Amino acid sequence: MPNPYSTSQRLFLGWIEFSYRHAAWILLTLLLLAVIATGYTARNLGIYTDTADMLSEDLPFRVNLARFNESFPQYDETLLLVLDAPTPEQAHQAATRLTAFLQAAPASSGEIYHLSGEEFFQINGLLYNDPDELAQLADRLSAAQPLIARISRDPTLHAFLEVLNEAIEALRTGRELELAAILRDVATTLKANESGTRHPLSWQALFQEDDRKTSYREFITLKPELDFEQLFPAEQIISTIRDAVRELDLEGQYATQLRITGEVALSHEELNSAMLGAQDAGVIALICVAVILFVALRSIGSVITVLVSLMLGLMLTAAFATVAVGHLNLISIAFAVLYIGLGVDYAIHLLLRYAELAKDHRPGTEILLIAGRDTGRSLIICALTTAIGFYAFTPTDYSGIAELGVISGTGMLISLVVTLTAVPALQRFLPVKAEALHKRTITxxxxxxxxxxxxxxxxxxxxxxxxxxxxxxxxxxxxxxxxMQNPQGEAVRTFRELLADKDHTPWFGAIPAHSLQKAEQLTRELAQLPEVNKVISISDFVPTQQTEKLALIDDIALTLGPDFFAEIPQRANAHPIEQQQAILETLQQSLERFVAERPEHPTSSAAYELSTTIGALRSRLAALNPPQSMALLEAINQDLLGLLPDSLERLQKALTAEAVDIQTLPESLRVRWQSATGDYLVLAYPASNIDDNEALRRFVRTVQQHAPQLSGTPAIILEAGDAVVNAFIQAFALALIGAVLTLLWLLRSVASTVLVLIPLLLAALFTVTATVVFHIPFNFANIIALPLLLGIGIDSSIHMVTRSRHHRLTGHGLLHTSTARAIFYSAMSTMAGFGSLSFSTHLGTASMGLLLAIGVFFILVCVFLVLPNLLQVLDRTSMTINKRESGA
Structure with missing residues (x-):
């Protein structure tokens, strides 16, 4: 009698039978392969975190980026240190000390740049003010000249309070002095001391600024040397910076808080959250899948069978990833969770069909062969179509996803081979029993x-x-x-805060120009655009109206007199306690008299505030013993006058400014704006917060009309996003074409192919609608959902259509089969695997898991609601036609 099976079926069933009969040797061989694979993977698999390299180098924006990085490499892969302090002096001192420390630290090799710490800007900084601002500064310093002169000679609390008292008395006599700011600042400093905190008096703010800020900020830029072969390339430099902050005690000495952001810190945080998210999701997925398997199979042995098969396939797939790619990236790192969600499907179908047949009490080998015969064709089709869904990523320009496609696509084929090898072998020792089936299930x-x-x-x-x-x-x-990142991360929160500040946004358009004239022309053109806040090129570092400004600076120096430029003595608060208490009492009385006599004066409210504060201070001093009183007065002396020497020293430097041109700009500044190849850099800053997608697109597209060579982060992420969308349109089309051709080849039926695709395309449509309804936009991570769901979702339709066609079942009969149960529990395990990703702190990974889970849910709904009803209607229609034809 001829064999009813084709050659491929005979090979398929022969392999199952061989695995069953030689179970011990098969399992031992698989275990040995798994051990070797795990060891090889652990030694050789790397993590690559350079996200810029995840798109093709031939894309126009990558070409622009390569040119920009070649001309101005100092802007690529940087850390941005943000230091905040109560006063500008504290922020500057902390930044200066930290810069010097890092420059001397071997572990922080790379370029370190502290713009305001440059000697050039400390000397010529006043030239960058407007003439009106310089005139106002001249007026303030002229009015404060007596105070500055007295305190410079005798920087003690007693002398300072004496000068304040004389100024108040002068106000009482009718002189016009602007004292409100200093009185209010002194009161603030004394109140802070009383509450146990420190808020030193900022002399720089008094001299140069009208508005009082609660915090002042300094920036340090670092371009560290990163090793992308390391798991966390930035971990060493970030640790070095934080160790430096602790060693220098920046918080204790300067009340300065450091935050680290910039693209390197963002990548570091993203890798951390992605790794932890994948790790946690893997554990959650494994637990959920185990529970679902137990509910489906009602047998610990069967659960062990599936999990052993799953882990063997996962280890072999990881080894393949090591050989074929050599590393994981921030997206392909999720392959393990995807594998857990998908890798159990083949075993579930095989075992549930085995359990369905086991009630006939046939020999185990015979049951296994029949189960393999009934499910084998659909399993092979499913493995191929799922692999095609992943492989569709590989021809795209998005290499980060292409690597995931290669790894996971091959993983599906490995999963099928391992399932058809390990599951039959394990059935020899842990067979599924017929009693394991549910009598009533959700299907x-x-x-x-x-x-x-x-x-x-x-x-x-x-x-x-x-x-x-x-x-x-x-x-x-x-x-x-x-x-896509963890919104609670320090780098992300700091970066978003800076984005909201138009003057300090770290996202800007970077435009290389071939000549200085072209750079200046671009600067003028872009500055006129409403989408642009400001434009900077090297020419902007040459101050305008220098003659007028230098004259004003000379007038200030002349007003302060030659004694101002003498070295400021460091003098302790040596006056006796009684003398200091007496001057406090005198000052308080003068303030009270002034308030009583001139209640409508603009300075009265500040005078009243300081008078009240001094009264509280005197009460504190009265309750202390002499040593404690002296310690308190010394602390107040430090709070009020500690920053004065630094402020005066910086002012002394600023009053020695000289004329500036491009040739006199320091080399450290010139190289950031003029490349060795002769390009000049133009930076365009957005007028709106481009944390918003629409604002980002408007800014980039408007600037590109004038400068097609635009680079910088805004252009990169916009163009990258458009390239990714195009890549996934291409991937979806390839996956669909590949699936259709595979189905036509293996099913040999256009009608069956259409029936398989209908629920799949409906599920894809409903999934896209869900992104709109639930405000889950596509992003660089979750956009893999549609082509991937095409490969995944087709499995359920294939199993249903194949079972219906080969056993002539529709409607009730079809949904009562082991195939329907296997589809349901496979989908549940897939949803558990994908859904576990939604718990990741990395929002890109979480959105990918959520969208895939939603997609699988819709696939389940369409396969169980739409497809059986469609088959039922078609069957009834066919029967009606046949009856009419037979009646005719």
Whole structure:
């Protein structure tokens, strides 16, 4: 009698039988392979975190970026240190000390740049003020000249309070002095001391600024040398910086808080959250899948069988990733969780069909071969179509996703081979029993409730699909990389804070120009655009109206007199306690008299505030013993006058300014704006917060009209996002074409192919609609959902259509089969695997898991609601036609 099986089926069944009969040797061989694979992977698999290299170098924006990085490498891969302090002096001192420390630290090799710490800007800084601002400074310093002169000679609390008292008395006599700011600042400093905190008096703010800020900021830029072969390339430099802050005691000495951000810190935080997210998701997925398997199979042995098969396949897939790619990236790192969600499907189908047949009490080998025969074809088709869904990523320009496609696509084929090898072998020792099947399952419940009115169900589905199609124009892609990261991370929070500040936004357009004239022309053109806040090139570091400004600076120096430029003595608060207490009392009385006599004067409120504060201070001093009183007065002396020497020294330097031109700019500044190849850099800063996608697009597209060579982060993320969208349109098309061709080849039927695709395309449509309804925009991570769901979702349709076609089942009969149960529990395990990713702190990974889980849910709904009803309607229609034909 001829063999009823084809050559491929005989090979397929022969392999299952061989694995079953030689179970011990098969399992030992698989275990040995797994051990070797794990060891090889642990030694050789790396993590590559340079996200800029995840897109093709041939894309126009990558070409612009390469040119920009070649001309101005100091802007690529940087850390930004943000130091905040209560006063500008404290912020500057802390930044200066930290810069010097890091420059001397071997572990922080690379370029360190502290703009305001440059000697050039300390000398010529006043030239960058407007003439009106310089005139106001001249007026303030002229009025403060007596105070500055007295305190410079005798920087003690007693002398300072004496000068204040004389100024108040002068106000009482009718002189016009601007004392409100200093009185209010002195009161603030004394109150802070009373509350146990420190808020030194800022003399720089008094001299140069009208507005009082609660915090002052300094920036340090670092370009560290990073090793992308290391798991965390920036970990060493970030640790070095934090160790330096502790060693220098910046918080204790200067009340300065340090925050680290910039693209390197953002990448470091993203890698941390992605790694931890994948790790946690893997554990959650494994636990959830184990629970679902137990509910499905009702057998600990069967659960062990599936999990052993799963882990063997995962180890071999990791080894393949090591050989074929050599590393994981921030996206392909999720392959393990995807594998856990998908890798159990083949075993579930095989074991549930085995359990369904086991009730006939046939020999184990015979049952296994029949189960393999019944499920084998659909398993092979599913493995191929799922692999195609992943492989569709590989021809795209998005190499980060292409690597995930290669690894996971091959992983699906490995999973099939391992399942057909390990599961039969383990059935020799842990066979599934017929009693493990549920008598009633959710699939039988669906058969009872959802198959009564198939035409109504199909009509509702059609109307829902039409309504869903209307949402397609509202589908969005989120270009903002920050929205993919953990929002609680220090680097992200700091970066977003800076983005909201138009003057210090770290996202700007970078434009190389071939000549200085072209740079100046671009500067003028871009400055006129409403989308641009300001434009800077090297020419902007040559101050305008220098003659007028230098004259004003000379007038200030002349007003302060030659004694001002003498070295400021460091003098302790040596006056006796009684003398200091007496001057406090005198000052308080003068303030009280002034307030009583001139209540409407603009300075009265500040005078009253200081008078009250001094009264509280005197009460504190009265309650202390002499040593404690002296310690308190010394602390107040330090708070009020500690920053004066630094302020006066910086002012002394600023009053020695000289004329500036491009040739006299320091080399450290010139190299940041003029490359060795002759390019000049132009930076365009956005007028709006481009943390918003629409503002980002407007800014980039407007600037590109004038400068097509635009680079910088805004242009990169916008162009990268558009390239990714195009890549996934291409991937989806390839996945669909590949799936259709595979189905036609293996099913040999156009009708069956269409039946398989209908629920799949409906699920894809509903998933896209869900992104609009639930405000889950596509991004660089979750956009893999659609082509991936095409490969994943087709499995369920294939199993259902194949079972229906080969056993001539529709409706109730189809939903009561082991195939329906296997589809349901496979989908549940897939949803658990993908859904576990949604708990990741990395929002890109979380959105990918959520969107995939939503997609699998819709696949489940369409396969169990739409497909059985469609099959039922087609079957009834076919029967009606046959009856008419037979009657005719």
């Amino acid at each position: 039988s419940w669906l058969a009872t409730h959802w198959l009564r009115k198939p035409r109504a169900v199909l009509l509702v589905t059609l109307l829902t699909a039409l309504a869903s199609a209307t949402t397609l124009p509202y589908v969005q892609f989120d270009h903002n990389l920050l929205n």
